[in-house]
Amino acid sequence: MLGNSFGRMFRVTACGESYGDALMCIVDGVPAGMELSDAEIQQELDKRRPGQTPLDSPRMETDQVKIVSGLLEGKTTGAPVGMIIYNIDRHDIHVQQYRDVKDLIRPGHAEYTFFVKYGQYADWCGAGRASGRETCMRVAAGALAKKILAQQGIKILGYTKSCMGVESREMPFEEIEAGRHKNMIICPDQEAAEKMIARVMEIKDEGDTAGGVVEVIVRGVPAGLGEPVFDKLSASLAHAVMSVGAVKGLEFGAGFGVANMKGSECNDIPYLKDGKVRFKTNNAGGMLGGISNGEDIVLRAAVKPTPTVSVDQQTVDMEKMEEATLGAITRRDPTLLSRIIPVIESMTAIALVDHLMMWAGYDSQQKFEHKW
Amino acid sequence: MLGNSFGRMFRVTACGESYGDALMCIVDGVPAGMELSDAEIQQELDKRRPGQTPLDSPRMETDQVKIVSGLLEGKTTGAPVGMIIYNIDRHDIHVQQYRDVKDLIRPGHAEYTFFVKYGQYADWCGAGRASGRETCMRVAAGALAKKILAQQGIKILGYTKSCMGVESREMPFEEIEAGRHKNMIICPDQEAAEKMIARVMEIKDEGDTAGGVVEVIVRGVPAGLGEPVFDKLSASLAHAVMSVGAVKGLEFGAGFGVANMKGSECNDIPYLKDGKVRFKTNNAGGMLGGISNGEDIVLRAAVKPTPTVSVDQQTVDMEKMEEATLGAITRRDPTLLSRIIPVIESMTAIALVDHLMMWAGYDSQQKFEHKW
């Protein structure tokens, strides 16, 4: 396996499985002199922690994080920040559940392709590294990234934009910020939220699960971020967000809407406001040619329904190579929406910090003058 | 600037601007012993060459490619393949056109953010490296990647899925392959193609441009390709395709459709066919957990309308810092669709070959025996 690192100048490397001893991550590229505590990271982790609402999996993980390196007397030293979370809720009864069905393909689950790739050695217990459990380390690293962004005045806001046909209406940034945490599906439009929750609970009662769309808005990104051609900010964000298991689509600004637009409709018209260039609309989603233009970065990710359902599903027994039926096997989230929001926010933050550091690094002469 | 390389085990590095002397690319990681000629690369380049139909820009570039390294007596040697294309259609009259409006922001164009990033030094001539002209080297490198894939029995097929509200109907792979090149918008559904073309020509007559959706289908990818967590095949494809300037959205399989699906609807049900695991549907778009599952990889990219239009647009003069009006400045494509298809196919191919080589590299020797 490769693929357990993300970023070049701000690099997150992680390990750990669903039912392993612990998950760890190492974040390299953290500036020195930043205050940091376990508690701050924990606060973000608590947003994706399971078992908090009826929309989450009942798995009882406290996700207690411990920073083991990179700090001295409460401040970062420039050394890589290492974090560890021990798995606690992995009792025999659950292990046995997984062992019992380990030869049956779980429809829609990444576990199958891991088996294809690693053969008999693939981790069958709770899907091993193919489990969404790995995302807690994305959130831990993301907490660090968000803090770096916050120091530059950059704010990231994720929320449920739509779920099973119910849409959150258009709202200003401030209202989204104020309202999104007032319900368990993290939707700022309270009326829509109510309908979404009702719909998900209904589906949950059928033993089924629900998909949706998450929108992330980033405010305060300076114009000029992103590397031309292959490493556009948009390309890095796409890489980062599409690396989250359940995401099947991604769009910026007008997104798929551009397919039905004329150039004159799609182009965002620049004007001057307080002596600065701004744009009248934001079809571009804050990026032109993959480089930030100073407007909000707006992205939407399509999140598939949790593949684990308790409806009986036809499947294949990989050992016997014969068709079989899979019943519900385990604990699951009725919808991934509320818990995936901090994950998508985190990947967005990590990609942004990576670009921030690349950019700050090399394109201006002046910085050399003032540093040495 | 960074960002002019893509890939780790199959690495494409490119340079060149719209009105510079030449575009070059260096492809590292090309296997030894492969027959290769300028003519084969040229064939692919000709697919995105301008000036061929009324839907293209009238710029007259022959895009004549020359392989200058990596070959001996018609076969690759393992050394990096270097290619060069000289720009020929860059007459004073066009340079002057660009010089005249170099201080005016072109709405919707990447040129603006390059100015923000590189300041007064940014290349104003035909948008420099921000121009779509750079994509010819993506296609040259993509031709090489496609050839490597073809040798493994992997075929890539791109076509216009929709344009300004007109949709190409669902068709089997073979029909798409047979029919897509029968019209100038590269759409296999001839009836839809006719409507699309009519619509674009109408918009062109208004001095405006049109958006659309491109679908790419990859057949023959073995199950097991892609690296878990951050370097999923889906994440790499997203990175690759979203790095193409005009792409504003991307989805795999059911894509944004998953937002309204239940788990039991979204999950593709496995069954046995001729002793192999196959899936009854392909909502996953050929990847589970970002690793290929043996089904067709299906992706769709939202392509925005060409930002350059000949309708007058409000804008800002960056030098005088005052509002201004921009008329049509130059040659352009009425729609990017037909010319962007080989570009998106190429990025797909490059990302696939990169993964193929990573994968083949490290996890077991048996895989070669049983897969290739």
Place this chain on the structure above:
Amino acid sequence: MLGNSFGRMFRVTACGESYGDALMCIVDGVPAGMELSDAEIQQELDKRRPGQTPLDSPRMETDQVKIVSGLLEGKTTGAPVGMIIYNIDRHDIHVQQYRDVKDLIRPGHAEYTFFVKYGQYADWCGAGRASGRETCMRVAAGALAKKILAQQGIKILGYTKSCMGVESREMPFEEIEAGRHKNMIICPDQEAAEKMIARVMEIKDEGDTAGGVVEVIVRGVPAGLGEPVFDKLSASLAHAVMSVGAVKGLEFGAGFGVANMKGSECNDIPYLKDGKVRFKTNNAGGMLGGISNGEDIVLRAAVKPTPTVSVDQQTVDMEKMEEATLGAITRRDPTLLSRIIPVIESMTAIALVDHLMMWAGYDSQQKFEHKW
């Protein structure tokens, strides 16, 4: 800080400081299906553990390693292997010792440049990440790399080649292997070892420390390993070994001896032995053009004396910006030789595995059939 990862296809990422809570490392690219246990890693770690002989620092660290991920039922799963070692010997008395002298530059020690780089935020406690303590994670990852190499029949052998003017005589591989661990300075020539140890003990009694040269021989490397031009195997080995703090010089085969050789003397003459190409001499140190030629890889690293001495040294107080005197501050190794050998072996192993995986990855399928 960056720089805490090494390798592309076999990637080691580490964190942890001298007096932090713990050191961790994550090894990505580990093949699935390999038996692995804490005990095997521990065995290698015990070779660099302090406090074992009078030549080592008396710091009492047990360096107990725990694998927390990447294993299922004793076998690797393909997932990244995470390891953790908690620091235990970090009592207040030692912390205070460091605090007392934290503004004084320690001559010859990396700590100073960390202060220059990270300013007031640099970790002053036991030199933080600038301490040789970080090398225990190199050895942990190296243990894994060595195991992968061993499975391919590749063996790595490091020993003290010279120390303070005493040279270990030329000996065949088997004798080096059999004799090197018979003394505490890890030198296969027992007579030389005795003299070296006597010399170091003498120097230790003066409160001083001793330098030396470590030789590493790698047997069994197949011809063809290494990437041409910038990523030659020799370049990667140089990168890997020179990244070990105390190494100030590196040479392969005849090394600096080539400066006084004619071409006809330096060239290793090929001949046939049992139908295979071999070379009569090994001035090349097993690599031609940076690619392995099938002979033993032979490298020598110059290891400087431990900078911490208990002789009074003139220095500068960075806070007061005035000259000062530094007495002995802490525990130290009289010579780094015996403890650095497993570190240099480990870096050699890691670089080799990385190349093995790159190579196996992309240039032909036949190689697996005929090489492995």
Place this chain on the structure above:
Amino acid sequence: MLGNSFGRMFRVTACGESYGDALMCIVDGVPAGMELSDAEIQQELDKRRPGQTPLDSPRMETDQVKIVSGLLEGKTTGAPVGMIIYNIDRHDIHVQQYRDVKDLIRPGHAEYTFFVKYGQYADWCGAGRASGRETCMRVAAGALAKKILAQQGIKILGYTKSCMGVESREMPFEEIEAGRHKNMIICPDQEAAEKMIARVMEIKDEGDTAGGVVEVIVRGVPAGLGEPVFDKLSASLAHAVMSVGAVKGLEFGAGFGVANMKGSECNDIPYLKDGKVRFKTNNAGGMLGGISNGEDIVLRAAVKPTPTVSVDQQTVDMEKMEEATLGAITRRDPTLLSRIIPVIESMTAIALVDHLMMWAGYDSQQKFEHKW
């Protein structure tokens, strides 16, 4: 093949063979706004151009470089700088010479391992990419890197330190600078130079070749450059310089001399000079813990004699798999010393610029304040 790129934030990618059409390189990460011309690059290239003195190969290559991208009106734009050099001296007579002996291993030459790696497809003509000809692109990219360094007040000085037993005496930087180009072996000690040249001419007359040591001094590097642990500046320099084909050893400062030093002798003692920390000696070669300390960076590289000699050598015919004799086959350099100096300087410069850009990128808060 991989390995044709070097650097992360300043990345050089090259291609081209000894007898191919052309050599190209693409330099990414070049700051915008720098004046640059073909002539400046040419000036550096002319230093390694063959056929200039009796110590060089008589091959007549003009090495005429052309910058094809990255420039507008004489200034860099931030876009990658592409350069091309066409091979001109590749007449049939020389190709035939290579064809005649293509199955014979050339003792000491990289060509052999390329054959092992790429098999029958390897380029046999003038050794293809295994030829030292590729180094002209290192020098072209190095010219760019040197210019960036010069703008920061950093100067790189390479010269022949020793050759076949003759040593250049210790001299101050200014004298080295003034005197090194007064003779054809680039040695500042004119007496030593005379002896070296006489010795090489004698060896040349025997049909043989000579080795030597090159020293490079870098003045003006600010303290703080280099990334801890695996990407130390020393490790990157080692990677960079050891990637040059003929280099078999490398040392910094006291280098292999440390093996016989006590800590108290080896440590460079800090003191205050004009309110700044300086060091009384420079055994460290300008780096502590792999990070620059503000003193001159001093490195020495052992350069092997040209492997091609016109003395008959025993060898093996790889086609017939029988022993054979190889006579002189072609043009060659009697010693590589004078022509390799600009190559080693260039690799040093490239590694330094790469670190400069990484460093400037991420470790200080202030830069963000002043840039945005």
